Amino acid sequence: xxxxxxxxEIDEGPAGPHVGAxxxxxxxxxxxxxxxxxxxxxxxxxxxxxxGIAQFLRGALWFQLGQTGFSGFVSETLTLLGGAxxxxxxxxxxxxxxxxxxxxxxxxxxxxxxxxxxxGHTLAIVSSATRYQAEPLARDLGIPHVLCTRLxxxxxxxxxxxxxxxxxxxxxxxxxRQLAGERGVDLTQSFFYTDSDEDLPLLEGVGRPRPxxxxxxxxAIARRRGWxxxxxxxxxxxxxxxxxxxxxxxxxxxxxVVVGLPIIALDRGTxxxxxxxxxxxxxxxxALAGIEVRVSGEAHLWSHRPAVFIFNHQSAVDVLLLCxxxxxxxxxxxxxxxxxxxxxxxxxxxxxTVFIDRxxxxxxxxALRPAIEALESGLSIAIAPEGTxxxxxxxxxxxxxxxxxxxxxxxxxxxxxxxxxLDALPKHGFxxxxxxxxxxxxxxxxxxxxxHGDLETHIAEIERLYADTMGV
Numbered sequence: 001x002x003x004x005x006x007x008x009e010i011d012e013g014p015a016g017p018h019v020g021a022x023x024x025x026x027x028x029x030x031x032x033x034x035x036x037x038x039x040x041x042x043x044x045x046x047x048x049x050x051x052g053i054a055q056f057l058r059g060a061l062w063f064q065l066g067q068t069g070f071s072g073f074v075s076e077t078l079t080l081l082g083g084a085x086x087x088x089x090x091x092x093x094x095x096x097x098x099x100x101x102x103x104x105x106x107x108x109x110x111x112x113x114x115x116x117x118x119x120g121h122t123l124a125i126v127s128s129a130t131r132y133q134a135e136p137l138a139r140d141l142g143i144p145h146v147l148c149t150r151l152x153x154x155x156x157x158x159x160x161x162x163x164x165x166x167x168x169x170x171x172x173x174x175x176x177r178q179l180a181g182e183r184g185v186d187l188t189q190s191f192f193y194t195d196s197d198e199d200l201p202l203l204e205g206v207g208r209p210r211p212x213x214x215x216x217x218x219x220a221i222a223r224r225r226g227w228x229x230x231x232x233x234x235x236x237x238x239x240x241x242x243x244x245x246x247x248x249x250x251x252x253x254x255x256x257v258v259v260g261l262p263i264i265a266l267d268r269g270t271x272x273x274x275x276x277x278x279x280x281x282x283x284x285x286x287a288l289a290g291i292e293v294r295v296s297g298e299a300h301l302w303s304h305r306p307a308v309f310i311f312n313h314q315s316a317v318d319v320l321l322l323c324x325x326x327x328x329x330x331x332x333x334x335x336x337x338x339x340x341x342x343x344x345x346x347x348x349x350x351x352x353t354v355f356i357d358r359x360x361x362x363x364x365x366x367a368l369r370p371a372i373e374a375l376e377s378g379l380s381i382a383i384a385p386e387g388t389x390x391x392x393x394x395x396x397x398x399x400x401x402x403x404x405x406x407x408x409x410x411x412x413x414x415x416x417x418x419x420x421x422l423d424a425l426p427k428h429g430f431x432x433x434x435x436x437x438x439x440x441x442x443x444x445x446x447x448x449x450x451x452h453g454d455l456e457t458h459i460a461e462i463e464r465l466y467a468d469t470m471g472v
Contacts, residue, residue, distance in 0.1 A: 002420060002436040003111035006230070010115040010191075017183065020190030021116040022176055022202065023109070023143070025127035025134055027195040028212050030104040031236035034133040037100045041092075084158050089132055097136035102391035103426035105137065106232045107435070109212075110393070112193065113141045114471065122185050126176055126192075126202065128168040140392045147175035173201040197221060234423060238431040246432045249289040249320070256281035257347055274351040275328035282324030290434025291317070291424055293324055297441035300414060301325055304444040306380045308406040311416040312395060312466055313384035317425045317432065318418060322382050325416065325439065330380040333371060333401075335388075352379070356401075368405060375409035385459075391427045393420070394472050398459050403447070407455075412444035415462060417469045440469050 004011075013019075026033045116123055124145035125134045134146045150163040165171045180187050188207040192199070197217040203209040211222045211229040222229045233239070260276035267273070286293060295301075309326060311318060322332065331352040338348060338355065349355070354371045371381050383405070386396035406413045419438040425431070442465060450458055 002423065002438065003108055006108050007111050007115035010112070010119060013119070014189065015119040015121075017120055017122045018186045018189060019116075019119070019121045020176070020180060020183075020185040020187065020206070021113075021121045021123045022126045022190065022192040022206070023113070023124070024192075024194035024196065024199060024212075025125055025129050025137070028193050029106065029109045029113075029125070029137060029141070030101060031106060031232075032104055034101060034129055037104070038093075038096055038133065041096050041100060086153050086156055086158060089158070093132040094136050097140070098391045099428065101133075101137065102140065103428045104235050105141075105392075105426075107234050107420065107423040108230070108232045109193075110141065113143060116191070117142055121191075122179075122183050124176070124179055126167065126172045128166065128172075140394065145179060147172070147179060169198055170201045172199055173205045176202055176205065194218075203227075234433050234435070235426075238433070242431050242433055245289050245434065246430070249285045249432055252284040252288055253281050253344075256284060270350050270352070271329075274331075277351070278323040278330075279327045282320060282322075282327065285320045286324050289317075289320075289424070289432045291320075291432070292436045293321065293439060294436060295325065295439045295441060297443070300441040300443050304412050304414070305329065306375050306378055306409070307412050307414045307444055308375070308402055308409075309380060309382045309414045309416055310385050310402050310462075311382065312418055312470070313386050313389045314393065314418055315389065315421040315425045315427065316429075317421055317437075318384070318389075321418065321421065321437065321439065322416075325441075326380065326382060329378065330382055331371070331374050333368075333381060333383040354381075368401060371405055372408050375405065375411050380411075381405060389427045393422060393470060395463065395466055395470070398463050400455060400459065403450075403455060403459055406447045407450050407452075410448065412446050413462070414444045415442040415465060416440075417442070417466055419470055442469075 023029055026035075113123065122145070123143045124147055125138050125143055126147045127134050128149050130151055131146055131148050134148050138144075138146050147167055149166045149168065152159045152161040152163050165174065167175050176187065176192075179185065180190075186207075187205055190206045191208040191210055192202050192206045193210045193212040194203065195211070195213040195218065196215055200218075200221070203211070209222075209225075209227050211218050211227055213231050214222055214229050219229060221227075256277045259280055260273040263273040263276060264270060306329075309322075309330070311322070319332070322330075331354060332348070333354045333356060334348065335356065338344060338353075352374065354368070354374070356368065371383075375381055381402075383402045385398035385402045387399050388396065390396050403413065417440040419440065420435070421437055423435040424433055424437060445462070
């Protein structure tokens with residue numbers, strides 16, 4: 001596993017719900033501060049103006065200078081919500097998480113959470129943030145409990161006031177003790193992950209304090225007390241080398257294209273050129289990006305061709321992975337928007353990519369005819385049945401197009417499961433991060449006996465196969 005060293009302590013430790021795993025939110029589970037993510041979304045969406053931003057910054061300054069307590073700071077900030085509908089804000093929070101926060105979740109933190117879940121521990125987010133910031137993340141990670149600062153709501157609308165006690169400082173210890181009493185958790189056997197010295201009461205209240213991305217003061221305290229610390233580098237501000245690697249990996253695409261150009265002149269066709277370009281970019285691009293690909297079931301990539309290769313679409317890096325894995329004699333199915341890209345569109349079109357309009361079902365079905373013809377000519381197809389990239393490892397619903405293709409052409413389906421492509425590049429991300437990506441290739445699934453009336457049952461079985469393989 002890519003993060004085996006990070007989770008070793010948990011994997012080798014005690015199991016059972018009596019062990020608690022408490023997680024701070026900001027700079028522990030996600031890079032940066034979630035409140036800034038909401039403020040940025042409000043500013044870009046026009047819901048919060050310069051006066052609102054100034055009000056927040058003024059409250060933050062007074063809090064940092066000790067002129068107001070945490071409750072006062074939250075109350076000052078929350079006047080921005082006075083009168084707003086709670087239902088509307090809940091919907092907003094879900095959208096902000098999917099579009100902005102999900103990309104900031106540390107892969108290392110996901111691995112820690114999954115390790116604790118495997119051991120049957122009692123997990124909770126313990127944060128001074130509100131539930132609107134924490135609950136979408138908790139649902140995505142599978143964390144059942146959220147202990148946080150509560151906002152007063154009357155008749156479905158925010159009053160702009162905070163409910164006491166807040167979940168800050170001693171308040172976090174109080175909330176954790178209360179949950180421990182309700183769930184039979186032994187705090188002396190429990191973990192707490194946080195970045196801030198402000199959480200010292202709960203760090204001292206558990207048997208396994210684990211400073212994570214610690215600030216300067218907490219790092220100094222941890223050194224004095226012998227607490228093990230961890231620093232995550234996979235999210236937040238990228239290192240210069242990550243920017244360089246990304247630039248080289250993108251540039252290698254055009255290098256791979258140029259390398260194969262003489263073949264077009266010699267063969268008067270583009271298929272062998274596309275094979276050379278795909279193979280070259282797959283190998284060169286992953287190497288320059290610092291991405292190692294570990295494949296289980298690699299023989300299934302070649303045992304039955306042509307085939308419809310399906311994959312869970314997590315990241316823009318997926319196309320690079322497909323080139324490295326499939327190498328030759330395949331074409332991809334992509335959204336129509338890619339064709340309009342002035343750099344990649346013409347090159348993908350020359351390689352035989354089939355473009356479909358995701359928002360026009362009748363045209364999308366018609367556009368699949370070239371894909372069927374490609375399969376009948378001996379080429380394989382690569383397609384994401386979810387239809388779009390997911391912001392988190394959780395699967396989207398599989399659409400029927402890929403499966404209709406396989407049935408129409410009489411070829412098998414080969415499931416490729418990308419376990420952690422998000423680690424390298426999340427949705428809406430721009431900078432590749434070096435990592436090890438795990439890929440599981442399942443045996444080809446014959447479609448010879450499939451009937452259209454049973455298609456939904458077959459798709460559901462394959463969705464379960466993906467979910468089981470990914471552990472989501």
